[in-house]
C-alpha cells in the first residue's frame with residue numbers, strides 16, 4: 001500500500017513521538033525513503049521541536065527569582081503569624 | 090518535603106519550588122506576552138500553590154499540579170484584561186481543517202547554538218504566541234516542558250487523544266510559520282559577514 005504526502009503529514013507528530021502503530025510507521029518510513037519533500041518537512045519539524053525545548057529560548061528577567069522569594073517570604077510570615085494567633089491566646 | 094511544609098515547616102516551600110521557577114515563568118510569558126505580567130502571574134501561581142498545598146494529594150506530580158495552577162492564573166488574568174472573549178478554536182482554523190506545512194526540498198539543520206542569537210529566540214517565542222490558547226497550552230507542556238502525553242493530558246484535564254490531535258496541529262503550525270524564517274536566518278551566513 002502506498003500513501004500520499006498529505007496523509008504522511010497527518011502522522012508526522014506521532015512519528016516524532018514514536019507512537020504510531022508498527023504498520024503505519026512502516027508505511028510512513030517507506031514513503032520518507034523516497035520522498036524528499038516529506039523528509040524535509042519531518043526534519044524541519046523535528047528541528048523546531050528540539051529548538052523549542054531548549055532552555056535558552058526563554059530568558060528569565062533579572063531579579064525574578066529574588067523578587068519571587070521575597071514575596072513568598074512575606075506570605076509565609078503572615079501565614080505563620082495567623083497560625084500563631086489562631087492557636088494561642 | 091510537602092509533608093514537612095504542611096506540618097508547619099513552611100520555610101521549606103522556598104526549596105520545594107526552586108526547580109520550577111523557570112517552567113512557571115515560561116508558561117506565564119507565553120500567555121501574557123510581556124515580562125511584567127508574566128512575572129505577576131508566576132508569583133501569583135506560586136502563592137496560590139502555597140495556600141492550596143494541603144489540597145495536593147500526590148495523585149499527579151507536583152510539577153503537573155503547579156503548571157495547571159499557573160495555567161488557570163494566566164487564563165483568568167487574560168479574561169479579566171480583555172473585553173473580547175478569548176478566541177475560540179473554530180474561529181482560528183476550524184478543528185477539522187487540515188494545516189499544510191511549508192513545503193521544502195531539503196532542510197539544513199539549525200543548530201541549538203543559533204539560540205544564542207536574540208532574533209532566533211524572538212521568532213520562536215513569537216510563533217508560540219501566535220498559536221491559539223488551546224494549541225499553545227499543549228505545545229508548551231509537551232514540547233517546551235517536555236511533559237509526556239499523559240502528563241500533559243492530566244495537567245489540562247483532557248484526554249491523551251485530544252493532546253495528540255492538538256499537538257500535531259500545533260507542531261504543523263509551528264513548522265508552517267518557522268520553517269521559512271529559520272531557513273532565512275541560517276547561521277552559516279554569519280561566516281560571510283565582515284564584522
Ligand SMILES: [Zn+2]
Nearest residue numbers: 005035037038
Ligand atoms: Zn511525500
